[in-house]
Amino acid sequence: MTRLQKVWQYLVAIVLPNRCICCGELIPPPDTVCLACETALSVIKPPICPYCAHTKADCSCRKHRHLYDKIASPFYYENSAKGGVLRLKRIEDPKAVNRFADMMCTVVKREYGEEHIDRITYVPMTGHALREREFNQSKSLATAVAKRLALPVTDTLVKLYETPPQKKLGLRTRSGNVLGVFDVTDPSVRGQTILLVDDVVTTGATLNECAKMLKLYGAKRVLVVTVAVRKYEKKKDEIT
Ligand SMILES: [Zn+2]
Numbered sequence: 001m002t003r004l005q006k007v008w009q010y011l012v013a014i015v016l017p018n019r020c021i022c023c024g025e026l027i028p029p030p031d032t033v034c035l036a037c038e039t040a041l042s043v044i045k046p047p048i049c050p051y052c053a054h055t056k057a058d059c060s061c062r063k064h065r066h067l068y069d070k071i072a073s074p075f076y077y078e079n080s081a082k083g084g085v086l087r088l089k090r091i092e093d094p095k096a097v098n099r100f101a102d103m104m105c106t107v108v109k110r111e112y113g114e115e116h117i118d119r120i121t122y123v124p125m126t127g128h129a130l131r132e133r134e135f136n137q138s139k140s141l142a143t144a145v146a147k148r149l150a151l152p153v154t155d156t157l158v159k160l161y162e163t164p165p166q167k168k169l170g171l172r173t174r175s176g177n178v179l180g181v182f183d184v185t186d187p188s189v190r191g192q193t194i195l196l197v198d199d200v201v202t203t204g205a206t207l208n209e210c211a212k213m214l215k216l217y218g219a220k221r222v223l224v225v226t227v228a229v230r231k232y233e234k235k236k237d238e239i240t
């Protein structure tokens with residue numbers, strides 16, 4: 001790095017403090033994650049299960065199929081990855097979006113390398129929620145992923161009305177909670193393979209409903225990629 005570049009970086013750091021994308025602590029540029037968060041990232045190591053996105057050794061989903069065809073994520077939703085996802089929802093930080101998009105693209109290339117993806121879309125918010133938050137982190141991630149993969153990103157789904165936050169509901173009521181909440185605005189999805197982007201998957205109910213609508217409109221395949229996936233507990237009799 002030249003002296004001029006160092007001075008420039010110093011000046012940028014004064015105007016735009018460089019923060020860890022997971023915990024928000026100040027860190028020296030050009031780092032994006034602090035050492036403590038980097039160490040605490042729960043990376044999902046391949047080979048993975050395409051139905052629940054867990055490392056095969058952690059999977060006990062018995063190949064339970066959702067309406068999406070495959071799912072993959074770089075991280076389990078815990079520790080610093082959870083911090084990063086929660087921060088993405090709170091703060092519009094292009095650096096965080098770009099770093100997470102890089103990691104998502106690595107997973108997409110690894111897991112969906114054989115697929116012919118026609119377009120990328122994302123889990124939408126209602127107009128009201130979007131006005132309140134002023135950004136949709138899933139759209140930002142989808143846009144960054146699309147740019148890296150040189151694929152089109154489109155506003156394909158719409159969220160029709162607000163629902164109680166999924167985390168406040170029991171597991172059984174979650175899929176009913178999002179029933180009929182989404183619709184497809186672009187019928188040209190017919191026959192297409194779609195990469196659906198979201199920030200995190202907890203029960204999969206939201207992504208399932210989005211995939212259901214895309215399939216109802218004739219989408220051929222729906223592949224999901226998220227920053228993180230909530231790790232489920234293995235049942236006692238399944239622990240080997
Ligand atoms: Zn950190």
Ligand SMILES: [Zn+2]
Pocket residue numbers: 049050051052053054059060061062063
């Ligand atoms: Zn599985």
